[in-house]
Amino acid sequence: MKSSRRLINQRGTRIPRFARRLSMVVALSLSAAVQHAQAATVRSVALSDHSAPGTPSGVNYRDFNAAYFVLNDAGQVAFVGFITGGGVDGLNNEGIWSEGSGSLALVARKGSHAPGAPSGVNFFNFYSPVLNNAGQTLFGAGLIDSTYVPNGQGIWSAGTGSLALVARDASLAPGMPNGVNFTGFGGALLNDAGQTAFRAGLTGSGVDDTNNEGIWSEGSGSLALVARTGSQARGTPSGVNHAGLSLPVLNDAGQTAFFGFLTGSGMDFANDQGIWSEGSGSLALVARSGSQAPGMLSGVNYAGFSDPDLNNAGHTAFWGYLEGSGAGGPYNDGIWSESSGSLALVARRGSQAPGTPNGVNFGNEALLTFDSPKLNDNDGIAFRGFISGPGVDSTNNEGIWSGAADSLALVARTGSQAPGTPSGVNFSSFFPSHGALQLNEAGQSAFAAFLAGSGVGAPFQNDSGIWATNRSGELQLIARIGDLLEVAPGDFRTIRELSLAGAGTGNSDGRPSGFNNLGQLAFWASFNGGSGIFVSNVVAVPEPASLALLALGLPLFAWRNSLRKNERRNP
Numbered sequence: 001m002k003s004s005r006r007l008i009n010q011r012g013t014r015i016p017r018f019a020r021r022l023s024m025v026v027a028l029s030l031s032a033a034v035q036h037a038q039a040a041t042v043r044s045v046a047l048s049d050h051s052a053p054g055t056p057s058g059v060n061y062r063d064f065n066a067a068y069f070v071l072n073d074a075g076q077v078a079f080v081g082f083i084t085g086g087g088v089d090g091l092n093n094e095g096i097w098s099e100g101s102g103s104l105a106l107v108a109r110k111g112s113h114a115p116g117a118p119s120g121v122n123f124f125n126f127y128s129p130v131l132n133n134a135g136q137t138l139f140g141a142g143l144i145d146s147t148y149v150p151n152g153q154g155i156w157s158a159g160t161g162s163l164a165l166v167a168r169d170a171s172l173a174p175g176m177p178n179g180v181n182f183t184g185f186g187g188a189l190l191n192d193a194g195q196t197a198f199r200a201g202l203t204g205s206g207v208d209d210t211n212n213e214g215i216w217s218e219g220s221g222s223l224a225l226v227a228r229t230g231s232q233a234r235g236t237p238s239g240v241n242h243a244g245l246s247l248p249v250l251n252d253a254g255q256t257a258f259f260g261f262l263t264g265s266g267m268d269f270a271n272d273q274g275i276w277s278e279g280s281g282s283l284a285l286v287a288r289s290g291s292q293a294p295g296m297l298s299g300v301n302y303a304g305f306s307d308p309d310l311n312n313a314g315h316t317a318f319w320g321y322l323e324g325s326g327a328g329g330p331y332n333d334g335i336w337s338e339s340s341g342s343l344a345l346v347a348r349r350g351s352q353a354p355g356t357p358n359g360v361n362f363g364n365e366a367l368l369t370f371d372s373p374k375l376n377d378n379d380g381i382a383f384r385g386f387i388s389g390p391g392v393d394s395t396n397n398e399g400i401w402s403g404a405a406d407s408l409a410l411v412a413r414t415g416s417q418a419p420g421t422p423s424g425v426n427f428s429s430f431f432p433s434h435g436a437l438q439l440n441e442a443g444q445s446a447f448a449a450f451l452a453g454s455g456v457g458a459p460f461q462n463d464s465g466i467w468a469t470n471r472s473g474e475l476q477l478i479a480r481i482g483d484l485l486e487v488a489p490g491d492f493r494t495i496r497e498l499s500l501a502g503a504g505t506g507n508s509d510g511r512p513s514g515f516n517n518l519g520q521l522a523f524w525a526s527f528n529g530g531s532g533i534f535v536s537n538v539v540a541v542p543e544p545a546s547l548a549l550l551a552l553g554l555p556l557f558a559w560r561n562s563l564r565k566n567e568r569r570n571p
Helices: 017-040 544-569
Strands: 042-047 060-071 077-084 094-098 105-109 122-131 137-144 150-157 164-168 180-190 196-204 213-217 224-228 241-245 256-263 273-277 284-288 301-305 316-323 333-337 344-348 381-388 398-404 407-413 425-430 445-453 464-469 475-480 484-488 491-494 497-500 521-527 530-536
Touching: 042 060, 042 077, 042 484, 060 122, 060 497, 060 521, 060 530, 077 122, 077 530, 094 122, 094 137, 105 122, 105 137, 122 180, 137 180, 150 180, 150 196, 164 180, 164 196, 213 241, 213 256, 224 241, 224 256, 273 301, 273 316, 284 301, 284 316, 333 381, 344 381, 398 425, 398 445, 407 425, 407 445, 445 497, 464 497, 464 521, 475 521, 475 530, 484 521, 484 530, 491 521
Parallel strands: none
Antiparallel strands: 042 530, 060 077, 077 094, 094 105, 122 137, 137 150, 150 164, 180 196, 196 213, 213 224, 241 256, 256 273, 273 284, 301 316, 316 333, 333 344, 381 398, 398 407, 425 445, 445 464, 464 475, 484 491, 497 521, 521 530
16 A cells, blocks of 8 residues: 655645655756766866877877966867877877867877978977967977978967968068078967067077077067167167067067066176066066165165066066165065056065964075066966065975965965865975966966875875865865876876976966966876876866756755745745
Protein backbone atom coordinates (compact mmCIF):
# COMPACT_ATOMS: atom_id res chain seq x y z
CA MET A 1 0.00 0.00 0.00
CA LYS A 2 1.37 3.36 -1.01
CA SER A 3 2.13 5.80 1.75
CA SER A 4 -0.19 8.78 1.95
CA ARG A 5 2.38 10.91 3.76
CA ARG A 6 3.26 14.23 2.26
CA LEU A 7 6.38 16.29 2.83
CA ILE A 8 5.87 19.17 5.25
CA ASN A 9 8.16 22.15 5.48
CA GLN A 10 9.35 23.70 8.73
CA ARG A 11 6.35 26.01 8.88
CA GLY A 12 3.89 23.09 8.55
CA THR A 13 3.05 23.93 4.92
CA ARG A 14 2.62 21.04 2.54
CA ILE A 15 5.13 21.10 -0.30
CA PRO A 16 3.52 20.34 -3.68
CA ARG A 17 4.84 17.38 -5.67
CA PHE A 18 6.11 19.61 -8.51
CA ALA A 19 8.03 21.67 -5.96
CA ARG A 20 9.60 18.58 -4.46
CA ARG A 21 10.64 17.44 -7.90
CA LEU A 22 11.91 20.91 -8.74
CA SER A 23 13.89 21.09 -5.51
CA MET A 24 15.48 17.70 -6.22
CA VAL A 25 16.29 18.73 -9.81
CA VAL A 26 17.75 22.02 -8.62
CA ALA A 27 19.75 20.27 -5.89
CA LEU A 28 21.17 17.80 -8.38
CA SER A 29 21.73 20.58 -10.92
CA LEU A 30 23.44 22.76 -8.35
CA SER A 31 25.74 19.91 -7.41
CA ALA A 32 26.54 19.27 -11.06
CA ALA A 33 26.92 23.01 -11.68
CA VAL A 34 29.39 23.40 -8.85
CA GLN A 35 31.43 20.47 -10.17
CA HIS A 36 31.25 21.90 -13.68
CA ALA A 37 32.13 25.40 -12.48
CA GLN A 38 35.11 24.06 -10.56
CA ALA A 39 36.33 22.29 -13.69
CA ALA A 40 35.55 25.40 -15.76
CA THR A 41 37.80 27.57 -13.59
CA VAL A 42 40.67 26.41 -15.80
CA ARG A 43 40.40 26.17 -19.59
CA SER A 44 42.89 24.13 -21.59
CA VAL A 45 43.94 26.16 -24.63
CA ALA A 46 46.46 23.70 -26.07
CA LEU A 47 48.02 20.42 -24.90
CA SER A 48 51.02 18.41 -26.00
CA ASP A 49 50.11 15.25 -27.91
CA HIS A 50 46.95 16.97 -29.19
CA SER A 51 46.35 18.02 -32.77
CA ALA A 52 47.90 21.35 -33.81
CA PRO A 53 45.38 23.39 -35.85
CA GLY A 54 46.49 24.33 -39.35
CA THR A 55 48.82 21.36 -39.72
CA PRO A 56 48.28 18.00 -41.49
CA SER A 57 46.52 15.14 -39.75
CA GLY A 58 48.81 13.36 -37.32
CA VAL A 59 50.83 16.45 -36.50
CA ASN A 60 50.54 17.23 -32.78
CA TYR A 61 51.89 19.72 -30.29
CA ARG A 62 55.09 18.49 -28.65
CA ASP A 63 55.68 21.39 -26.24
CA PHE A 64 55.21 25.13 -25.79
CA ASN A 65 57.54 28.04 -25.10
CA ALA A 66 57.19 28.74 -21.38
CA ALA A 67 57.86 32.48 -21.87
CA TYR A 68 56.09 33.24 -25.16
CA PHE A 69 52.34 33.30 -24.64
CA VAL A 70 49.89 36.15 -24.11
CA LEU A 71 46.24 36.80 -23.15
CA ASN A 72 43.87 39.62 -24.21
CA ASP A 73 40.66 41.01 -22.68
CA ALA A 74 38.51 38.72 -24.81
CA GLY A 75 40.13 35.75 -23.05
CA GLN A 76 41.98 34.85 -26.26
CA VAL A 77 45.50 33.45 -26.16
CA ALA A 78 48.42 33.49 -28.60
CA PHE A 79 51.55 31.40 -28.10
CA VAL A 80 54.66 29.81 -29.58
CA GLY A 81 54.39 26.04 -29.86
CA PHE A 82 56.50 23.12 -31.08
CA ILE A 83 55.12 20.22 -33.10
CA THR A 84 55.92 16.63 -33.97
CA GLY A 85 54.55 14.01 -36.37
CA GLY A 86 54.65 13.00 -40.00
CA GLY A 87 56.69 15.34 -42.20
CA VAL A 88 57.92 17.42 -39.26
CA ASP A 89 61.65 18.08 -38.98
CA GLY A 90 63.99 20.72 -37.59
CA LEU A 91 63.08 23.15 -40.36
CA ASN A 92 59.31 23.27 -39.74
CA ASN A 93 58.71 22.18 -36.14
CA GLU A 94 57.66 25.52 -34.61
CA GLY A 95 54.81 27.96 -35.03
CA ILE A 96 52.62 30.70 -33.60
CA TRP A 97 48.95 30.00 -32.88
CA SER A 98 46.30 32.51 -31.86
CA GLU A 99 42.64 32.53 -30.82
CA GLY A 100 42.29 36.10 -32.07
CA SER A 101 40.10 35.09 -35.02
CA GLY A 102 37.60 33.44 -32.67
CA SER A 103 39.09 29.96 -32.62
CA LEU A 104 42.60 28.59 -32.30
CA ALA A 105 44.39 28.95 -35.64
CA LEU A 106 47.93 28.81 -37.02
CA VAL A 107 49.31 32.30 -37.65
CA ALA A 108 52.79 31.42 -38.92
CA ARG A 109 54.92 28.27 -39.12
CA LYS A 110 58.64 27.71 -39.26
CA GLY A 111 59.63 26.82 -42.83
CA SER A 112 56.78 28.83 -44.39
CA HIS A 113 57.31 31.95 -46.47
CA ALA A 114 57.64 35.15 -44.45
CA PRO A 115 55.26 37.82 -45.83
CA GLY A 116 57.15 40.78 -47.26
CA ALA A 117 60.39 38.82 -47.68
CA PRO A 118 61.74 37.59 -51.03
CA SER A 119 60.62 34.21 -52.33
CA GLY A 120 62.51 31.41 -50.61
CA VAL A 121 63.06 33.38 -47.39
CA ASN A 122 61.17 31.56 -44.65
CA PHE A 123 60.43 31.83 -40.96
CA PHE A 124 63.01 30.00 -38.85
CA ASN A 125 62.12 30.77 -35.21
CA PHE A 126 59.68 32.95 -33.29
CA TYR A 127 59.75 35.14 -30.22
CA SER A 128 57.76 37.69 -28.21
CA PRO A 129 54.16 37.35 -29.48
CA VAL A 130 51.77 40.14 -28.50
CA LEU A 131 47.97 39.96 -28.81
CA ASN A 132 45.83 43.10 -28.62
CA ASN A 133 42.18 43.34 -27.62
CA ALA A 134 41.12 43.35 -31.28
CA GLY A 135 42.58 39.83 -31.60
CA GLN A 136 45.50 41.03 -33.73
CA THR A 137 48.88 39.34 -33.27
CA LEU A 138 52.41 40.74 -33.50
CA PHE A 139 55.64 38.77 -33.23
CA GLY A 140 59.33 38.77 -34.00
CA ALA A 141 60.96 36.04 -36.06
CA GLY A 142 64.29 34.91 -37.39
CA LEU A 143 64.62 34.07 -41.10
CA ILE A 144 66.43 31.52 -43.23
CA ASP A 145 66.94 31.43 -46.99
CA SER A 146 66.54 28.59 -49.48
CA THR A 147 70.11 27.44 -48.85
CA TYR A 148 69.39 27.23 -45.10
CA VAL A 149 71.57 30.23 -44.31
CA PRO A 150 70.28 32.62 -41.62
CA ASN A 151 68.79 35.71 -43.23
CA GLY A 152 68.34 38.14 -40.36
CA GLN A 153 65.14 38.83 -38.44
CA GLY A 154 62.06 40.98 -38.55
CA ILE A 155 58.75 42.00 -36.99
CA TRP A 156 55.33 40.99 -38.36
CA SER A 157 51.94 42.30 -37.36
CA ALA A 158 48.28 41.66 -38.18
CA GLY A 159 47.43 45.19 -37.01
CA THR A 160 46.22 46.18 -40.49
CA GLY A 161 43.94 43.14 -40.74
CA SER A 162 46.29 40.58 -42.27
CA LEU A 163 49.80 39.45 -41.42
CA ALA A 164 52.32 41.92 -42.84
CA LEU A 165 55.98 42.81 -42.43
CA VAL A 166 56.59 45.83 -40.19
CA ALA A 167 60.39 45.97 -40.33
CA ARG A 168 63.23 43.68 -41.36
CA ASP A 169 67.00 43.53 -41.12
CA ALA A 170 68.76 45.20 -44.05
CA SER A 171 65.66 47.27 -44.89
CA LEU A 172 65.77 51.08 -44.86
CA ALA A 173 65.01 52.51 -41.42
CA PRO A 174 62.39 55.31 -41.64
CA GLY A 175 63.82 58.74 -40.88
CA MET A 176 67.33 57.64 -41.87
CA PRO A 177 69.42 58.56 -44.94
CA ASN A 178 69.47 56.09 -47.81
CA GLY A 179 71.69 53.15 -46.98
CA VAL A 180 71.06 53.26 -43.23
CA ASN A 181 69.25 50.03 -42.45
CA PHE A 182 67.78 48.11 -39.54
CA THR A 183 69.89 45.42 -37.88
CA GLY A 184 68.34 43.59 -34.94
CA PHE A 185 65.15 44.36 -33.03
CA GLY A 186 63.94 44.33 -29.45
CA GLY A 187 60.81 44.93 -27.41
CA ALA A 188 58.23 44.89 -30.21
CA LEU A 189 54.85 46.14 -28.94
CA LEU A 190 51.28 46.27 -30.24
CA ASN A 191 48.49 48.53 -28.96
CA ASP A 192 44.72 48.21 -29.38
CA ALA A 193 44.85 50.54 -32.38
CA GLY A 194 47.06 48.00 -34.17
CA GLN A 195 50.12 50.26 -33.93
CA THR A 196 53.61 48.97 -33.18
CA ALA A 197 56.73 50.34 -31.50
CA PHE A 198 60.17 48.83 -31.02
CA ARG A 199 63.87 49.45 -30.51
CA ALA A 200 66.26 48.53 -33.31
CA GLY A 201 69.92 48.71 -34.23
CA LEU A 202 71.27 50.51 -37.29
CA THR A 203 74.00 49.82 -39.78
CA GLY A 204 75.27 51.56 -42.92
CA SER A 205 76.95 54.70 -44.12
CA GLY A 206 77.83 57.12 -41.32
CA VAL A 207 76.72 54.74 -38.56
CA ASP A 208 79.10 54.12 -35.67
CA ASP A 209 78.93 53.23 -31.97
CA THR A 210 77.56 56.66 -31.09
CA ASN A 211 74.44 56.59 -33.32
CA ASN A 212 73.62 52.96 -34.07
CA GLU A 213 70.35 52.57 -32.15
CA GLY A 214 66.86 54.04 -32.21
CA ILE A 215 63.19 53.73 -31.25
CA TRP A 216 60.45 53.66 -33.89
CA SER A 217 56.68 53.88 -33.52
CA GLU A 218 53.54 53.85 -35.67
CA GLY A 219 51.81 56.18 -33.21
CA SER A 220 51.77 59.03 -35.75
CA GLY A 221 50.01 56.82 -38.32
CA SER A 222 53.06 55.37 -40.06
CA LEU A 223 56.36 53.98 -38.86
CA ALA A 224 58.53 56.91 -37.76
CA LEU A 225 61.64 57.58 -35.72
CA VAL A 226 61.02 58.65 -32.11
CA ALA A 227 64.60 58.95 -30.85
CA ARG A 228 68.09 57.95 -31.99
CA THR A 229 71.41 57.73 -30.20
CA GLY A 230 73.69 60.53 -31.30
CA SER A 231 70.73 62.88 -31.77
CA GLN A 232 69.70 65.82 -29.58
CA ALA A 233 67.82 64.70 -26.46
CA ARG A 234 64.61 66.64 -25.88
CA GLY A 235 64.60 68.89 -22.83
CA THR A 236 68.40 69.06 -22.53
CA PRO A 237 70.90 71.79 -23.56
CA SER A 238 72.08 71.92 -27.16
CA GLY A 239 74.73 69.31 -27.84
CA VAL A 240 73.47 66.84 -25.25
CA ASN A 241 72.57 63.65 -27.14
CA HIS A 242 71.01 60.27 -26.52
CA ALA A 243 73.69 57.66 -25.80
CA GLY A 244 71.64 54.52 -25.10
CA LEU A 245 67.93 53.71 -25.21
CA SER A 246 65.79 51.24 -23.30
CA LEU A 247 63.01 49.15 -24.77
CA PRO A 248 60.00 51.45 -25.22
CA VAL A 249 56.45 51.18 -23.90
CA LEU A 250 53.42 52.10 -26.02
CA ASN A 251 49.89 53.08 -25.00
CA ASP A 252 46.66 52.94 -27.00
CA ALA A 253 47.02 56.59 -28.01
CA GLY A 254 50.23 55.65 -29.82
CA GLN A 255 52.42 57.43 -27.26
CA THR A 256 55.77 55.97 -26.21
CA ALA A 257 57.98 56.32 -23.16
CA PHE A 258 61.53 55.14 -22.52
CA PHE A 259 64.67 55.48 -20.41
CA GLY A 260 68.02 56.52 -21.83
CA PHE A 261 71.58 57.66 -21.20
CA LEU A 262 73.07 60.99 -22.28
CA THR A 263 76.38 62.15 -23.64
CA GLY A 264 77.86 65.51 -24.55
CA SER A 265 79.20 68.68 -23.03
CA GLY A 266 78.82 68.80 -19.25
CA MET A 267 77.73 65.18 -18.90
CA ASP A 268 79.01 63.01 -16.06
CA PHE A 269 77.75 60.18 -13.84
CA ALA A 270 75.60 62.63 -11.90
CA ASN A 271 73.40 63.83 -14.80
CA ASP A 272 73.67 61.40 -17.70
CA GLN A 273 70.30 59.59 -17.44
CA GLY A 274 66.72 60.51 -18.21
CA ILE A 275 63.16 59.38 -18.87
CA TRP A 276 61.21 60.63 -21.86
CA SER A 277 57.53 60.32 -22.73
CA GLU A 278 55.09 61.37 -25.45
CA GLY A 279 52.27 61.36 -22.89
CA SER A 280 51.89 65.15 -23.04
CA GLY A 281 51.31 64.99 -26.81
CA SER A 282 54.90 65.29 -27.95
CA LEU A 283 58.19 63.83 -26.78
CA ALA A 284 59.33 65.52 -23.58
CA LEU A 285 61.75 64.95 -20.74
CA VAL A 286 59.96 63.63 -17.63
CA ALA A 287 62.91 63.36 -15.25
CA ARG A 288 66.69 63.64 -15.45
CA SER A 289 69.47 62.61 -13.09
CA GLY A 290 71.04 65.60 -11.40
CA SER A 291 67.65 67.32 -11.09
CA GLN A 292 65.58 67.81 -7.94
CA ALA A 293 63.49 64.74 -7.03
CA PRO A 294 59.88 65.68 -6.18
CA GLY A 295 58.88 65.00 -2.59
CA MET A 296 62.46 65.17 -1.35
CA LEU A 297 64.38 67.83 0.57
CA SER A 298 65.94 70.55 -1.51
CA GLY A 299 69.21 69.37 -2.98
CA VAL A 300 68.22 65.70 -3.09
CA ASN A 301 68.45 64.80 -6.75
CA TYR A 302 67.76 61.89 -9.01
CA ALA A 303 70.86 59.80 -9.73
CA GLY A 304 69.40 57.06 -11.97
CA PHE A 305 66.23 55.35 -13.14
CA SER A 306 64.52 52.15 -14.23
CA ASP A 307 62.59 51.73 -17.45
CA PRO A 308 59.25 53.56 -17.07
CA ASP A 309 55.74 52.22 -17.32
CA LEU A 310 53.03 54.14 -19.21
CA ASN A 311 49.22 54.15 -19.16
CA ASN A 312 46.55 55.37 -21.57
CA ALA A 313 46.28 58.68 -19.74
CA GLY A 314 49.88 59.33 -20.79
CA HIS A 315 51.15 59.05 -17.20
CA THR A 316 54.45 57.39 -16.38
CA ALA A 317 55.73 55.62 -13.27
CA PHE A 318 59.31 54.60 -12.54
CA TRP A 319 61.91 53.68 -9.93
CA GLY A 320 64.74 56.09 -9.22
CA TYR A 321 67.67 56.36 -6.88
CA LEU A 322 68.94 59.49 -5.17
CA GLU A 323 72.02 61.42 -4.19
CA GLY A 324 72.88 64.73 -2.55
CA SER A 325 72.85 66.24 0.91
CA GLY A 326 69.94 64.77 2.84
CA ALA A 327 69.54 61.79 0.52
CA GLY A 328 69.98 59.52 3.53
CA GLY A 329 72.99 57.48 2.45
CA PRO A 330 74.37 55.99 -0.75
CA TYR A 331 71.52 53.53 -1.24
CA ASN A 332 68.43 55.71 -1.20
CA ASP A 333 65.73 55.07 -3.75
CA GLY A 334 62.02 55.43 -4.38
CA ILE A 335 59.11 55.23 -6.79
CA TRP A 336 57.54 58.19 -8.57
CA SER A 337 54.37 58.49 -10.62
CA GLU A 338 52.53 61.10 -12.69
CA SER A 339 49.18 59.67 -11.57
CA SER A 340 48.20 62.90 -9.81
CA GLY A 341 48.84 64.89 -12.99
CA SER A 342 52.35 65.87 -12.04
CA LEU A 343 55.35 63.87 -10.94
CA ALA A 344 55.08 62.86 -7.26
CA LEU A 345 56.74 60.51 -4.79
CA VAL A 346 54.83 57.26 -4.14
CA ALA A 347 57.20 55.34 -1.83
CA ARG A 348 60.72 55.87 -0.53
CA ARG A 349 63.38 53.89 1.28
CA GLY A 350 63.08 54.65 4.98
CA SER A 351 59.35 55.38 4.91
CA GLN A 352 56.76 53.24 6.71
CA ALA A 353 55.78 50.20 4.63
CA PRO A 354 51.95 50.02 4.48
CA GLY A 355 50.43 46.93 6.07
CA THR A 356 53.39 46.27 8.36
CA PRO A 357 53.94 47.06 12.08
CA ASN A 358 55.09 50.54 13.09
CA GLY A 359 58.79 51.01 12.53
CA VAL A 360 58.97 48.56 9.62
CA ASN A 361 60.19 50.63 6.71
CA PHE A 362 60.98 50.22 3.07
CA GLY A 363 64.64 49.36 2.46
CA ASN A 364 67.23 46.98 3.84
CA GLU A 365 70.86 46.09 3.24
CA ALA A 366 70.14 45.39 -0.43
CA LEU A 367 71.29 47.90 -3.02
CA LEU A 368 67.79 48.31 -4.44
CA THR A 369 64.63 48.70 -2.36
CA PHE A 370 62.06 48.52 -5.16
CA ASP A 371 61.48 46.86 -8.50
CA SER A 372 60.25 48.92 -11.42
CA PRO A 373 56.55 49.69 -10.78
CA LYS A 374 53.52 48.75 -12.89
CA LEU A 375 50.88 51.39 -13.67
CA ASN A 376 47.31 50.68 -14.79
CA ASP A 377 44.73 52.82 -16.60
CA ASN A 378 43.19 54.00 -13.33
CA ASP A 379 46.62 55.21 -12.19
CA GLY A 380 46.83 52.31 -9.74
CA ILE A 381 50.37 51.17 -9.08
CA ALA A 382 51.99 47.90 -7.99
CA PHE A 383 55.55 46.99 -7.11
CA ARG A 384 57.76 44.61 -5.16
CA GLY A 385 59.86 46.02 -2.34
CA PHE A 386 62.17 45.07 0.53
CA ILE A 387 61.74 46.07 4.17
CA SER A 388 63.62 46.23 7.46
CA GLY A 389 62.84 46.99 11.09
CA PRO A 390 61.59 45.26 14.25
CA GLY A 391 60.90 41.57 13.69
CA VAL A 392 62.17 41.62 10.10
CA ASP A 393 64.76 39.09 8.94
CA SER A 394 65.72 37.32 5.74
CA THR A 395 62.58 35.15 5.88
CA ASN A 396 60.06 38.01 5.83
CA ASN A 397 61.78 41.05 4.30
CA GLU A 398 60.07 41.09 0.90
CA GLY A 399 56.59 42.20 -0.14
CA ILE A 400 54.25 43.28 -2.92
CA TRP A 401 52.23 46.48 -2.63
CA SER A 402 49.41 47.75 -4.80
CA GLY A 403 46.77 50.48 -4.89
CA ALA A 404 46.37 54.18 -5.54
CA ALA A 405 49.57 56.15 -5.15
CA ASP A 406 48.32 57.67 -1.90
CA SER A 407 46.69 54.53 -0.45
CA LEU A 408 48.98 51.56 -0.98
CA ALA A 409 48.11 48.19 0.54
CA LEU A 410 50.24 45.12 1.23
CA VAL A 411 49.25 42.30 -1.13
CA ALA A 412 51.68 39.61 0.02
CA ARG A 413 54.77 39.30 2.22
CA THR A 414 57.40 36.64 2.58
CA GLY A 415 57.07 34.70 5.81
CA SER A 416 53.27 34.94 5.67
CA GLN A 417 50.84 32.11 4.95
CA ALA A 418 50.43 31.44 1.23
CA PRO A 419 46.67 31.28 0.49
CA GLY A 420 45.43 27.94 -0.78
CA THR A 421 48.22 25.96 0.88
CA PRO A 422 48.30 23.98 4.15
CA SER A 423 48.94 25.83 7.39
CA GLY A 424 52.62 26.60 7.86
CA VAL A 425 53.39 26.97 4.17
CA ASN A 426 54.65 30.51 3.63
CA PHE A 427 55.86 32.71 0.81
CA SER A 428 59.66 32.64 0.71
CA SER A 429 60.38 34.89 -2.30
CA PHE A 430 58.54 36.40 -5.24
CA PHE A 431 59.01 36.12 -8.99
CA PRO A 432 60.70 32.87 -9.99
CA SER A 433 62.36 32.83 -13.40
CA HIS A 434 58.97 33.26 -15.11
CA GLY A 435 56.17 35.23 -13.52
CA ALA A 436 56.88 38.92 -12.83
CA LEU A 437 54.24 41.16 -11.29
CA GLN A 438 51.21 42.03 -13.42
CA LEU A 439 48.48 44.58 -12.66
CA ASN A 440 45.14 44.91 -14.43
CA GLU A 441 42.71 47.81 -14.88
CA ALA A 442 40.60 46.67 -11.91
CA GLY A 443 43.62 46.87 -9.59
CA GLN A 444 44.03 43.09 -9.36
CA SER A 445 47.61 41.83 -9.26
CA ALA A 446 49.12 38.48 -10.24
CA PHE A 447 52.55 37.02 -9.57
CA ALA A 448 54.58 33.87 -9.10
CA ALA A 449 56.25 32.97 -5.81
CA PHE A 450 58.45 30.40 -4.11
CA LEU A 451 57.34 28.64 -0.92
CA ALA A 452 58.91 27.38 2.29
CA GLY A 453 57.66 25.62 5.38
CA SER A 454 55.95 22.45 6.47
CA GLY A 455 55.82 19.82 3.76
CA VAL A 456 57.55 21.92 1.09
CA GLY A 457 59.95 19.71 -0.80
CA ALA A 458 62.72 20.05 -3.33
CA PRO A 459 62.44 22.07 -6.56
CA PHE A 460 59.79 20.79 -9.00
CA GLN A 461 57.89 19.07 -6.17
CA ASN A 462 55.68 21.72 -4.53
CA ASP A 463 57.92 24.73 -3.93
CA SER A 464 56.28 27.41 -6.10
CA GLY A 465 53.01 28.62 -7.56
CA ILE A 466 51.00 31.46 -9.09
CA TRP A 467 48.65 33.74 -7.13
CA ALA A 468 46.28 36.59 -8.01
CA THR A 469 43.93 38.90 -6.14
CA ASN A 470 40.18 38.95 -6.75
CA ARG A 471 38.08 42.13 -7.01
CA SER A 472 37.89 42.29 -3.22
CA GLY A 473 41.68 42.28 -2.95
CA GLU A 474 41.79 38.74 -1.53
CA LEU A 475 44.75 36.69 -2.69
CA GLN A 476 43.84 33.38 -4.35
CA LEU A 477 45.98 30.43 -5.43
CA ILE A 478 45.80 29.89 -9.19
CA ALA A 479 48.08 26.86 -9.52
CA ARG A 480 50.89 25.22 -7.55
CA ILE A 481 53.62 22.80 -8.52
CA GLY A 482 52.75 19.35 -7.17
CA ASP A 483 48.99 19.93 -7.36
CA LEU A 484 46.64 18.15 -9.74
CA LEU A 485 45.33 20.02 -12.77
CA GLU A 486 42.40 18.73 -14.82
CA VAL A 487 43.71 19.25 -18.36
CA ALA A 488 40.72 17.49 -19.98
CA PRO A 489 37.52 15.97 -18.54
CA GLY A 490 38.66 13.26 -16.13
CA ASP A 491 42.33 13.72 -17.10
CA PHE A 492 44.25 14.95 -14.05
CA ARG A 493 47.97 15.69 -14.25
CA THR A 494 50.47 16.59 -11.54
CA ILE A 495 52.02 19.99 -12.24
CA ARG A 496 55.81 19.86 -12.46
CA GLU A 497 56.61 23.42 -13.66
CA LEU A 498 54.66 26.68 -13.96
CA SER A 499 55.08 29.95 -15.79
CA LEU A 500 53.03 33.16 -15.82
CA ALA A 501 53.15 35.06 -19.11
CA GLY A 502 54.95 38.35 -19.49
CA ALA A 503 57.80 40.15 -17.82
CA GLY A 504 55.56 42.54 -15.90
CA THR A 505 52.97 45.04 -17.12
CA GLY A 506 50.14 47.36 -16.10
CA ASN A 507 48.14 46.25 -19.17
CA SER A 508 48.19 49.57 -21.02
CA ASP A 509 51.83 49.74 -22.10
CA GLY A 510 51.76 47.43 -25.13
CA ARG A 511 53.76 44.72 -23.37
CA PRO A 512 52.67 41.07 -23.43
CA SER A 513 50.32 40.25 -20.56
CA GLY A 514 49.07 37.03 -19.06
CA PHE A 515 46.52 38.69 -16.76
CA ASN A 516 43.66 40.50 -18.45
CA ASN A 517 41.35 43.25 -17.22
CA LEU A 518 38.59 40.71 -16.44
CA GLY A 519 40.89 38.86 -14.06
CA GLN A 520 41.52 35.89 -16.33
CA LEU A 521 45.05 34.55 -16.10
CA ALA A 522 47.04 32.52 -18.64
CA PHE A 523 49.78 30.16 -17.56
CA TRP A 524 52.01 27.41 -18.91
CA ALA A 525 52.36 24.16 -17.01
CA SER A 526 54.36 21.01 -17.58
CA PHE A 527 53.75 17.49 -16.30
CA ASN A 528 55.62 14.23 -16.60
CA GLY A 529 55.38 13.61 -20.32
CA GLY A 530 53.67 16.78 -21.46
CA SER A 531 52.76 20.45 -21.11
CA GLY A 532 50.02 22.91 -21.98
CA ILE A 533 48.73 26.46 -22.09
CA PHE A 534 45.79 27.23 -19.78
CA VAL A 535 43.49 30.10 -18.77
CA SER A 536 42.28 30.38 -15.18
CA ASN A 537 38.98 32.04 -14.20
CA VAL A 538 39.55 31.71 -10.44
CA VAL A 539 39.64 35.49 -9.89
CA ALA A 540 37.79 36.50 -13.04
CA VAL A 541 34.62 38.59 -13.00
CA PRO A 542 32.00 37.26 -13.28
CA GLU A 543 33.15 34.03 -11.66
CA PRO A 544 31.78 30.92 -13.44
CA ALA A 545 30.53 29.29 -10.22
CA SER A 546 28.54 32.39 -9.27
CA LEU A 547 26.86 32.55 -12.66
CA ALA A 548 25.97 28.84 -12.59
CA LEU A 549 24.51 29.03 -9.10
CA LEU A 550 22.52 32.15 -9.94
CA ALA A 551 21.07 30.69 -13.13
CA LEU A 552 20.09 27.39 -11.54
CA GLY A 553 18.84 29.01 -8.35
CA LEU A 554 16.32 31.28 -10.12
CA PRO A 555 13.59 28.58 -10.50
CA LEU A 556 13.81 27.73 -6.79
CA PHE A 557 13.61 31.39 -5.82
CA ALA A 558 10.61 31.83 -8.12
CA TRP A 559 8.84 28.83 -6.50
CA ARG A 560 9.56 30.15 -3.00
CA ASN A 561 8.11 33.54 -3.89
CA SER A 562 5.04 31.85 -5.37
CA LEU A 563 4.62 29.77 -2.21
CA ARG A 564 4.84 32.85 0.00
CA LYS A 565 2.20 34.63 -2.07
CA ASN A 566 -0.04 31.57 -1.77
CA GLU A 567 0.46 31.51 2.01
CA ARG A 568 -0.54 35.15 2.22
CA ARG A 569 -3.74 34.40 0.29
CA ASN A 570 -4.49 31.28 2.40
CA PRO A 571 -3.07 31.85 5.90
